[in-house]
Amino acid sequence: MPVGSAAGASGRSFAPPDQYPNALTAMKDPPRYSLTDAFAADAYVNWASRLMAGLYPECDWSCPHAAYLDAGILNYVWRVDVPGRAFYLKQALGRVKEHHRIGADLAAVSPARIQAETRALYFLEEVLPFCCGTLVPRVAWHDVSNNVLWTEAVSGETTSLQCELLAGRCDPGSAEAMGELLALMHQASNAPCLWPSEQEDEENWERFLRMRTTGVVGSHPAGQEFDPAVLKAARALAREARRHARRGMLSHLDAAPKNVLLHPSGAVTLLDFELGANISDPAYDVGFLAGHYLLMGENRPEMRPAARRAATALEGAYRAAAGVDDGWPDRVRRYSGLVLLYRLCGSSPAPCLDPGRYDSIRSEGIRLLLQ
Numbered sequence: 021m022p023v024g025s026a027a028g029a030s031g032r033s034f035a036p037p038d039q040y041p042n043a044l045t046a047m048k049d050p051p052r053y054s055l056t057d058a059f060a061a062d063a064y065v066n067w068a069s070r071l072m073a074g075l076y077p078e079c080d081w082s083c084p085h086a087a088y089l090d091a092g093i094l095n096y097v098w099r100v101d102v103p104g105r106a107f108y109l110k111q112a113l114g115r116v117k118e119h120h121r122i123g124a125d126l127a128a129v130s131p132a133r134i135q136a137e138t139r140a141l142y143f144l145e146e147v148l149p150f151c152c153g154t155l156v157p158r159v160a161w162h163d164v165s166n167n168v169l170w171t172e173a174v175s176g177e178t179t180s181l182q183c184e185l186l187a188g189r190c191d192p193g194s195a196e197a198m199g200e201l202l203a204l205m206h207q208a209s210n211a212p213c214l215w216p217s218e219q220e221d222e223e224n225w226e227r228f229l230r231m232r233t234t235g236v237v238g239s240h241p242a243g244q245e246f247d248p249a250v251l252k253a254a255r256a257l258a259r260e261a262r263r264h265a266r267r268g269m270l271s272h273l274d275a276a277p278k279n280v281l282l283h284p285s286g287a288v289t290l291l292d293f294e295l296g297a298n299i300s301d302p303a304y305d306v307g308f309l310a311g312h313y314l315l316m317g318e319n320r321p322e323m324r325p326a327a328r329r330a331a332t333a334l335e336g337a338y339r340a341a342a343g344v345d346d347g348w349p350d351r352v353r354r355y356s357g358l359v360l361l362y363r364l365c366g367s368s369p370a371p372c373l374d375p376g377r378y379d380s381i382r383s384e385g386i387r388l389l390l391q
């Protein structure tokens with residue numbers, strides 16, 4: 021369903037949140053909930069069920085069941101089951117969930133990220149309708165007053181790419197499917213601003229670029245400082261990224277394995293668009309995901325060949341579907357190297373790394389960045 025005005029420089033436009041489809045425009049002073057515990061979530065879901073029953077009248081809403089998902093670090097995420105159907109609820113509050121253990125840059129991302137995610141999903145539904153519900157989740161309802169995004173649960177048995185990689189399994193077929201999906205998404209032209217203005221989209225992109233290039237080059241867990249050449253290379257890449265940044269290109273900016281679901285058929289679903297923007301370097305999302313494959317390969321050397329094959333398949337599929345500039349492969353490689361360093365010592369380190377592999381991960385990250 022197309023959603024109206026408030027154009028950005030891209031020419032495309034979106035309505036303010038209270039004009040989204042299904043917004044509660046008629047309700048005066050809707051109640052406010054913070055979904056931080058089961059008691060609040062039950063109260064909220066009971067209240068919201070009456071509205072959801074209007075949108076999904078075929079479901080029995082008399083006894084919804086909410087279960088907390090101990091998933092990400094920023095938001096409160098709940099799964100709500102009604103007979104025969106499930107939804108995911110995601111709420112961003114003023115203070116992020118795990119503010120005590122993440123970097124200030126990440127903790128400062130505004131709760132407007134839920135609106136950014138909603139806009140991204142509505143945009144994809146409009147321009148790539150066949151993606152919706154399979155390649156990306158379908159929005160069920162955006163509860164503006166509580167800053168809660170309801171999405172329909174992606175159907176069928178799925179597993180996250182993160183779980184697969186942690187279990188030592190790495191399938192180049194799903195990497196290829198991700199390359200095609202990222203290419204489709206990037207090519208869906210003239211994406212609107214996901215944030216309230218063009219400038220805020222740009223600031224969001226800049227925030228993640230900084231965090232994952234120059235910002236990474238802090239200190240190693242073992243106390244080793246990075247060589248000045250590493251900082252220089254990270255700065256050079258950030259400069260090139262700004263030169264290649266394409267406006268109006270829907271960019272995920274957090275295409276990590278935890279946000280990818282794998283289906284038994286080999287299909288993939290990309291989740292969690294809250295950190296996205298309508299601008300970035302076309303090499304960024306691919307480099308970010310490729311880096312996670314390579315990270316897992318360095319963490320478990322027996323997985324290294326499969327991880328490298330997967331990274332190659334991801335890049336190949338993207339290139340075949342999207343066409344790239346001459347410097348693209350080189351930037352993908354350098355971004356991927358920085359992911360190894362970011363997940364070792366950046367603002368959102370990977371919890372699963374083997375301390376005995378830190379030095380190898382670090383050396384491989386630097387090699388990819390400087391090569």
Ligand SMILES: Nc1ncnc2c1ncn2[C@@H]1O[C@H](COP(=O)(O)OP(=O)(O)O)[C@@H](O)[C@H]1O
Binds near residue numbers: 093094157171278293
């Ligand atoms: N529509 C959906 N279908 C299936 N699983 C989902 C859906 N939305 C969220 N999830 C599950 O919830 C987890 C957290 O959701 P996500 O949007 O990634 O939130 P966060 O920002 O907290 O990471 C996902 O990793 C996935 O397991």
Ligand SMILES: [Mg+2]
Binds near residue numbers: 091092278279291292
């Ligand atoms: Mg997530």
